[in-house]
Amino acid sequence: MELCSNSRVNCIDFKVENFDADEIRRLGKRFRKLDLDNSGALSIDEFMSLPELQQNPLVQRVIDIFDADGNGEVDFKEFIQGVSQFSVKGDKLSKLRFAFRIYDMDNDGFISNGELFQVLKMMVGNNLKDTQLQQIVDKTILFADKDEDGKISFEEFCNVVGNTDIHKKMVVDV
Numbered sequence: 001m002e003l004c005s006n007s008r009v010n011c012i013d014f015k016v017e018n019f020d021a022d023e024i025r026r027l028g029k030r031f032r033k034l035d036l037d038n039s040g041a042l043s044i045d046e047f048m049s050l051p052e053l054q055q056n057p058l059v060q061r062v063i064d065i066f067d068a069d070g071n072g073e074v075d076f077k078e079f080i081q082g083v084s085q086f087s088v089k090g091d092k093l094s095k096l097r098f099a100f101r102i103y104d105m106d107n108d109g110f111i112s113n114g115e116l117f118q119v120l121k122m123m124v125g126n127n128l129k130d131t132q133l134q135q136i137v138d139k140t141i142l143f144a145d146k147d148e149d150g151k152i153s154f155e156e157f158c159n160v161v162g163n164t165d166i167h168k169k170m171v172v173d174v
Helices: 021-034 059-066 076-084 092-103 113-124 130-144 154-161
Strands: none
Touching: 021 076, 059 076, 059 092, 059 113, 092 113, 092 154, 113 130, 130 154
């Protein structure tokens, strides 16, 4: 079954767990609308035209995670796989894993003091002095780092954020 009419967008060669065929068609239409140069991939500027991301200070981190192959663009497969994590049908663990990856900038499976500082800096901008922000980071690491290795693992992250309703806010209407 052909799910996308754009020949550059081949979207039948991968498995999508959280979307039915109609939802994929709608996402394909939205993707093509965003793909202003018809390249079959979204540049950073095209991706940032998504209304859901325009005011998000972490937009670059979201793009980095969507861009699975690291080529600087988000193709349709990456777009669908990324957006699927925000589906209402998406499970809590997948949403927590995505949130964790926002902070785990070097993809080593841990959130370091420096990574937490960088991401929080993106969020607060110049509203806090770096020394104030560093104090928050240090206290957060001390609170979350149960094995005292100086960094936050995914398990430690889940222990802190897993009991919140954050995953319920990580939903995109398709």
